[in-house]
Amino acid sequence: MKEINELNLPDDVRYTKDHEWAKVTGDVVKAGLDDYAQDQLSDIVFVELPEPGDTFGKGEVFATVESVKAVSECYMPVGGEIIAVNSKLEDDPGLINTRPYEDGWLVEIKPDDLTEMDDLMDKATVLKVLEGNG
Amino acid sequence: MSKKTPLFKWHAGHGGNIVSFGDYQMPLWYEAGVKKEHLSAITSAGLFDTSHMAAVIVKGTGSFELLQRCFTRDLNACIGKEKSPIVSGRCVYGAFLNENGGVIDDAIIYQITPDEYIAVVNAGMGNVVAGHLDAHKEDASITITDLTDKLGKIDIQGPMSPKILSKILNNPETVFDNIAYFSFKGHFDSTSLQSQQVKLLDGTPVLLSRSGYTGEIGFEIFVLPESTLKVWEMLMDAGEAFGITPCGLASRDSLRSGAVLPLSHQDIGEWPYLNHPWEFALPQRDQENSFSKNFLGMDALLKIESPVFTLPFVGNDPRKVSTEHAVVMDDKGNKIGTILTCTTDMAIGKHNGRIYSIASPDKPEGFTPRGLSCGFLKTTIALNSGQSVVLKEGKRTIPVTIVSDIRPDRTARKKLNDFI
The missing domain is CATH 3.30.1360.120 (Probable tRNA modification gtpase trme; domain 1)
Structure with a gap:
């Protein structure tokens, strides 16, 4: 497992307490699992993604990510409609491990209320939380 | 500790x-x-x-008889197809049972000499198995040494x-x-x-x-x-x-x-050591009410009233359930069992209904398996190989198939010379 100072936590995304990340581009929120989550899960072998058009509230389960070790649910960082899913993960779920913020993204969301992003944590806060736990 | x-x-x-x-x-x-x-x-x-893992040395005249009484494998009929007796330089797999026919631990017993054996048991079980053997020895000259750590x-x-x-x-x-x-x-x-x-x-x-x-x-x-x-x-x-x-x-x-091998205290345990994929570790059952030797726990195995069945399964994809919370359901939605082991064998995949391994010589071209979930179920009814059941955990339902074997083309039993 990575030490806290080894984690890749980009500055330009926001984080949930459950270690999803979310990034706003225009009026779309792209979401995935952060480096801490993928490192904890280890090799990801399967991803169950929602269908485009599905809608979920903030904090609702929208995907299931399965590693060799465990099954882990992913929670919506903001409420809204799923407008795209990363179909590459079907054949190569390990992209979440290798490129969690790039090719390993999970979904794109059309948010109901973009101000829900303000509830998410920035990198410094995530680090504080991790250090508090660790 | x-x-x-x-x-x-x-x-x-x-x-x-x-x-x-x-x-x-x-x-x-x-x-x-x-x-x-x-x-x-x-x-x-x-x-x-x-x-x-732990090891226990059993040494002295009467060691064979002690192990023959306490171990499930018939040490007089355990080697090769002809079922010959154990000899020095051979080792055999089996289990130590309690009087209720439940598993104390599984073990591989090595014959060093006809009067000296090593039982290799699981982590933390050295003193338990040593104590068990010590309690059942009839010959005071037998020495039992726990080699834990x-x-x-x-x-x-x-x-x-x-x-x-x-x-x-x-x-x-x-x-x-x-x-x-x-x-x-x-x-x-x-x-x-x-x-x-x-x-x-x-x-x-x-x-x-x-x-x-x-x-x-x-x-x-x-x-x-x-x-x-x-x-x-x-x-x-x-x-x-x-x-x-x-x-x-x-x-x-x-x-x-994937190799259909049990984990002691998880796939075998307190319940009677019968109706599972590892019955080769029991003495031959000549008739319904007798085994080819007497051993500790045998009487209980012959008197089971409500049997449970341990069965290997394989899924259609890598999806798993947790062993603590999931249940096994039949096609009518009745609960028929629990899950003992559920893991993913990453080296296998299904193609036209058949399981292939990355090591299969006849695997389809471009075969890149995503892995299949597999493990063992414990059910209250007997199921045949090929039957479908569902593993259910909360909202997740995962269809799996009862099988007799999981990862094909394993190499353990192949000729050593082919690998040198």
Whole structure:
């Protein structure tokens, strides 16, 4: 497992307490699992993604990510409609491990209320939380 | 209490993700990750620290009779197709049962001489099994010695393991001559006569057993604790050119599941040791109400009123359920059982309804498996191979099939000469 100072936590995304990340581009929120989550899960072998058009509230389960070790649910960082899913993960779920913020993204969301992003944590806060736990 | 094996510092210094397993601090996986570790034992070689396991020496006149009474395997009828008696240099798998027919622990028993045996048991079970045997011995001259934490053990598993091992053996030709599956040579104790049989290049004596817990060809190496790190490093060095990969407990678990091998206290346990895939470990059942020998726990096995059935299963994809919360349902939605083991064998996939492994010679072109969930179910009704059931956990429902075997084309039983 990575030490806290080894984690890749980009500055330009926001984080949930459950270690999803979310990034706003225009009026779309792209979401995935952060480096801490993928490192904890280890090799990801399967991803169950929602269908485009599905809608979920903030904090609702929208995907299931399965590693060799465990099954882990992913929670919506903001409420809204799923407008795209990363179909590459079907054949190569390990992209979440290798490129969690790039090719390993999970979904794109059309948010109901973009101000829900303000509830998410920035990198410094995530680090504080991790250090508090660790 | 937290114990460490002689290899703990190596694990911690080489990216081992350390977890508590029983009383021991063990690597769950290393930097390569579980998937690569799992695949390495099927395509090249995996190296496992199994020093947390325990061994019990049973020595003296009457040892055979004691084990024959307490162990499920019929030691007079256990070797080869002709079911001949155990001989020195052979080892057999079986279990120690209590009076209720439940499992105290499973074990491999090694015959060193007709009056000396080593029972290799699970982590933390050395004193339990030693105490059990001591309580049942009828001959006071039998000595029972628990070697817990007094023995190191390294497993090298996979098609490259004979080649790698040959690089560090002093006399590979003699050692590899006539070493069948479930036989062994040598001894870790240099005062033992057998210790002359197998020595490493630097003279270290080892007990080398052609067995393992992955379903792949390989060896279990027993060595004194003070030599364990040296032997591990010799194997890592010799194996570098062959792609050897240190493997943690997670890949050990997924490999053994795909090979239909039970984990003691999980797939076998308190309940009667019957109606499971490992009945070869019981004496032959001549008639419905008798076995070919008497053994502790037998009476209970012959009087089971409500049997339970342990069955291997395989899924259609890598999806798993947790063993704590999921249940087994039949096609009408009735609960018929629980899940004992559920893991993913990353080396297998289904194609036209058949399971292939990355090691299958007839695998479809471009076969890149995503892995299949597999493991063992415990049900209250008998199910046949090919029957479908559903594993249900909360909202998740995962269809799986009862099978008689899981990962095809395993190498454990193949001819050693084909791998040298």
